[in-house]
Amino acid sequence: MRVEKYQIDDHNSQLQGKHQRKLDNLSVDIPQAEEVISKLAAFQIAIPSWALGTGGTRFGRFSGGGEPGSLEEKMEDIGLLHALNQSSGAISLHIPWDIPQNYQDIKALAAQHGLSFDAMNSNTFQDQAGQAHSYKFGSMQHVDKAVRKQAVDHNIEVIRHGVELGSDALTVWLSDGSSFPGQLNFRKAFQNTLESLQEVYAALPSNWKMFVEYKAFEPNFYSTTVGDWGQSLLYASKLGEKAYTLVDLGHHLPNANIEQIVSLLLMEGKLGGFHFNDSKYGDDDLTAGSIKPYQLFLIFNELVEGMDAKGMDHTTGLGWMIDASHNVKDPLEDLLQSVEAIMIAYAQALLVDRKALNEAQAQNDVARCQEILQETFRTDVRPLVAEARLRGGAALQPLELFRKLKVRENLIQERGLKTVATGL
Ligand code: AOS
Ligand code: ZN
Ligand code: ZN
Ligand code: ZN
Numbered sequence: 001m002r003v004e005k006y007q008i009d010d011h012n013s014q015l016q017g018k019h020q021r022k023l024d025n026l027s028v029d030i031p032q033a034e035e036v037i038s039k040l041a042a043f044q045i046a047i048p049s050w051a052l053g054t055g056g057t058r059f060g061r062f063s064g065g066g067e068p069g070s071l072e073e074k075m076e077d078i079g080l081l082h083a084l085n086q087s088s089g090a091i092s093l094h095i096p097w098d099i100p101q102n103y104q105d106i107k108a109l110a111a112q113h114g115l116s117f118d119a120m121n122s123n124t125f126q127d128q129a130g131q132a133h134s135y136k137f138g139s140m141q142h143v144d145k146a147v148r149k150q151a152v153d154h155n156i157e158v159i160r161h162g163v164e165l166g167s168d169a170l171t172v173w174l175s176d177g178s179s180f181p182g183q184l185n186f187r188k189a190f191q192n193t194l195e196s197l198q199e200v201y202a203a204l205p206s207n208w209k210m211f212v213e214y215k216a217f218e219p220n221f222y223s224t225t226v227g228d229w230g231q232s233l234l235y236a237s238k239l240g241e242k243a244y245t246l247v248d249l250g251h252h253l254p255n256a257n258i259e260q261i262v263s264l265l266l267m268e269g270k271l272g273g274f275h276f277n278d279s280k281y282g283d284d285d286l287t288a289g290s291i292k293p294y295q296l297f298l299i300f301n302e303l304v305e306g307m308d309a310k311g312m313d314h315t316t317g318l319g320w321m322i323d324a325s326h327n328v329k330d331p332l333e334d335l336l337q338s339v340e341a342i343m344i345a346y347a348q349a350l351l352v353d354r355k356a357l358n359e360a361q362a363q364n365d366v367a368r369c370q371e372i373l374q375e376t377f378r379t380d381v382r383p384l385v386a387e388a389r390l391r392g393g394a395a396l397q398p399l400e401l402f403r404k405l406k407v408r409e410n411l412i413q414e415r416g417l418k419t420v421a422t423g424l
Contacts, residue, residue, distance in 0.1 A: 001076070001410045003083040008395050011404070015396045023383040033384060036350045039314060040388035043346060045276070045339050046090035046118035046321040049098050052077045052332070055285070055325030063418055064330055066411030071098045072109060073415070077332060079113030084402060086392035087339050090118040092321050093167070095158045096128055103164040110165075118169070119211060119273065119319050120162035124151040125175035125219070138176040140196035141189040141225045148196045155200040163205060169273070169319055170204065171246055172197065173213040177220030177227070189225050194238060201239045211246035211272040211319060212236050216253050218283055228252075229261050236270050244272025248323055249299075250283040251275075259298040266306035273319025276342055285325035287334050289341025296341065297377050300349035308354075314346075330408055336398045340385065347381040 027033040052074050053067040068074040074091070081088040091110070093100075100106040110117065124139030132150060137143070139151035159170055176193060178184035201210055214232040215224055226232055229245055236243040245265050252258060265271035276288040278296070289296050307317055320342075326334045353372055360368035386396050395401040402408075 001080065001407060001414060003080060003401070003405060003407070005393070007405060008083070008393065008401065011401045012390060012396050019383065019386055019390070019396050023387050026379075026381070026383050030351065030384075032351075036347055036384055037388045037391070039350060040343060040347055040385055041086070041392050042315045043087060043343065044089045044315065044320065045087055045342055046092045046319070047078045047081060047088050047335060048092045048121070048321060048323055049074045049094050051322060051324050051326070051335060054331060055327055057327060062327070064326075064408075065417040066408055066413075066415045067331070069415065071100060071106065074098070075106070075109050075113060075115060077411075078115060080407060081332060081335055081339070081398075082114055084395050084398035085336060085339055085389055086394035087343060087389070088335070089114050090116045092118040092121060092171075093161070093165070094121040094123060095154075095161055096123060100161060100165065107165060117162065117165040117167040118321060119171040119209075120158050120167050120169065121171045121173070122155045122158040124154060125173075135175075138174075138189070138225070140174055140193040141176040141184070142192065143188075148192060152196050152199045156203045159200075159203055159205070159208070162208075168205075168207055169209040169211060170200070171211040171213055171273070171319075172200070173215065173246075173248075174226055175219050175224075177217075177224035178222050179220050180222050184223060184225075186223065190231075193225050194235060197235055197239055197243075201243060204242055208242060209272055209319070210236075210239065210243045212239075212243060213246040213248055213251070213275070215248065215251035215283065229265065233265065233268070233270055236272075245270050246273045246275065246319070247271070248275035248277070248283075249288075249296075250277050250279040250285055250323075254281075258295065259302045262299055263302040263306055266303070266310070269310075271306075271318060273321060275321055275323030276338060277322065277324045285323065287324065287329070287341065288322065288338035289345065290337070293341065293345070294377060296345040297348050298373070300345040301352055301373065304346075304349040304352070305354065332407065333399055333402060336402060340398070343385045343388075344381055347384050348376050348379065351379065351381065352376045 054064040068077050078088060078091050124135050127134050133147040140148055142148050204210055212226060212232045212235050214226045214228050216227055217224060232245040236245050278286045278288050278291040280291050307314055322338050324338060357372045390396055
């Protein structure tokens with residue numbers, strides 16, 4: 001299944017008139033519209049290989065059909081997304097779910113779809129068949145050195161796969177922690193984890209980054225050994241300059257001020273990357289921007305402000321990734337919606353009147369500060385995002401075209417109705 005250029009052109013020419021009218025109206029009040037459009041066009045968000053199939057909960061899973069069964073098919077799906085929006089030009093692999101059989105073939109396929117390889121993800125939260133030691137009581141924190149070594153070796157193997165493919169980052173998310181008080185000596189668990197991470201860090205190529213992802217709870221429900229940004233920052237600081245904190249939006253305790261966390265990590269030069277999603281309760285992994293779009297905007301507002309203050313490139317300065325799971329929606333539709341929501345938040349952040357906000361802050365004009373942010377947040381910037389897509393050869397309305405071309409129906413025909421994608 002491929003989306004052909006003529007199909008995108010047809011779709012765009014039908015929508016062109018209406019789109020142009022909206023863009024013209026909006027641009028009248030936005031002198032920097034051109035600059036914003038080119039920044040949007042450059043911005044790419046990596047798609048995780050595990051988000052292409054229907055997820056599930058511990059209560060069940062309802063297959064959506066036509067899901068990718070191999071790494072090649074996952075790349076094909078991301079190629080489809082990228083053809084539709086030109087903003088999803090990267091894939092984040094998960095080992096062992098996506099072990100490449102032939103690096104050259106996989107690289108050729110990536111090139112064909114215009115994809116690069118984003119951060120590699122290791123897995124020490126599940127036991128794999130034939131594995132010598134169990135991770136039931138943790139991996140890098142484990143009381144048994146042999147288990148820790150197995151986890152370290154696995155991460156080093158993940159780096160090796162990534163090097164072959166041209167990736168330049170390793171994301172380590174550990175499910176390590178404890179479920180009951182007294183189960184764990186916190187200090188020893190931290191020290192074991194640090195030592196294990198140090199061994200992995202020592203195997204990082206010089207141009208690589210290591211992202212230490214934190215999470216407040218689940219699967220352990222009493223303590224998590226990389227439980228919050230403070231702990232992640234502690235590990236990253238002790239590890240060295242190639243280690244950074246990774247923020248997954250769903251990994252905080254309720255009502256955490258994520259935008260402030262982001263701002264301070266960025267200030268310290270320790271913010272490495274993002275897992276975008278949205279949540280109402282916990283690590284819900286819902287579509288980005290579906291529950292708290294204002295929070296997403298406020299996060300991007302801090303990102304743009306902080307990156308500009310440091311002269312960082314918006315596109316390459318941080319690792320941008322989605323980490324989502326889909327129980328009821330078509331995963332590809334959901335991902336198109338997530339990318340769109342991220343682009344909207346980014347566009348709005350670019351439009352914040354920074355100078356006016358600085359002045360209002362200096363004058364303690366609290367009401368004005370709020371007005372400035374909300375003025376931008378309430379501006380419908382979708383024509384700018386659509387224009388960036390149009391110029392890149394993508395679709396003005398990706399989701400609409402996805403449905404019109406019957407992409408899912410075709411994938412079901414090709415791959416079958418009862419499919420199980422490897423992943424969560
Ligand atoms: C787990 O909750 C984390 O969000 C991980 O980043 C991710 O979902 C996992 O590594 C997928 O394999
Ligand atoms: Zn994550
Ligand atoms: Zn998560
Ligand atoms: Zn999540």
